[in-house]
Amino acid sequence: MYLAQIYVTHKPSILDPQGEAVKNALHRLNYTSIESISQGKFFEVTINADSKDEAVKTIESICKDLLVNQNMETYSYEIKEG
């Protein structure tokens, strides 16, 4: 059994209206020390796999097939045995 943590964020060139809205809200609450904020998605996945290589392959392919819109988003992940 492997546990993967997947982080999906906007590509830098893509507008992030959600992050912008959160930043504006924080500035209105007087958190003026916040320079920038971007919001992404975070997945925790448990996978039945015989090896770490197999788990990595599964993670890569579920990211490309479902979790990530590769036109607008990038992803990174960490996998540990658990």
Add this chain to the structure above:
Amino acid sequence: MYLAQIYVTHKPSILDPQGEAVKNALHRLNYTSIESISQGKFFEVTINADSKDEAVKTIESICKDLLVNQNMETYSYEIKEG
């Protein structure tokens, strides 16, 4: 300048219909090795602060004030100088 990465996830006792929907979609795509999946939010924040302590205080308080619904969600974060 500090860079914080904040992870917001559902509390274990709270139903996660979004994660459930993603899991079902993956099973329909024949990724049957996926045991469980939960979806959360991920924030990347840059903060102007004089010390790491000050940055930690700011992060704690923006989480409680805006980013996290403490009835249903928990959060963790990492802060590094950058």
